[in-house]
Amino acid sequence: MKKQNFLIKLKKEKKLELVGPSVEIQKSYSIKSDNCLRSAKILFDSDLYENSVSEAYYAMYNASLSLFFQCGIKCENHTATIILLEELFKLSDLKKNLETAKKERIDKQYHVSDKKNFEITKDAAKSMIQGAEDFILNLYAYMGRLSNDDIGQIRFRFSGF
DSSP states (O other), rough: HHHHHHHHHHHTTTTTTEOOOOOHHHHHHHHHHHHHHHHHHHHHHTTTTTHHHHHHHHHHHHHHHHHHTTTTTEEHHHHHHHHHHHHHTTTTTEEEEEHHHHHHHHHHHHHHHOOOGGHHHHHHHHHHHHHHHHHHHHHHHHHHHHOHHHHHHHHHHHHOO
């Protein structure tokens, strides 16, 4: 019930709403996702691991928004995006992956690491990039399987929030 109340609140604030499906916006978010993943790799190669983690997360987040716009859903909240992956799209594994990635991003973005944690941060960044690649691949495969009927059902479920 807590999740549903949160989503209802966002709908009232117009931060979560049904819009017309948009191939143009969907593609824009896919490009944004690809650019974030590319940036994550460049940052990793430049030993900027904390920043790499952040960009890998945003690659996943933007890919999720691409899915949403394919179905005509506008979502302006990271937590709601995570919730909807499971509640609306039934993508429990991807929801868990994005949720974990968000926590990792927050940890790396807002907390300082010392030299002792350098290798841990490097490993986390490498793992995050690999996780983002897998997430995006699985999400895009799901998007490719969506039919117009599936999108209609998703939009109908959305109306129930």
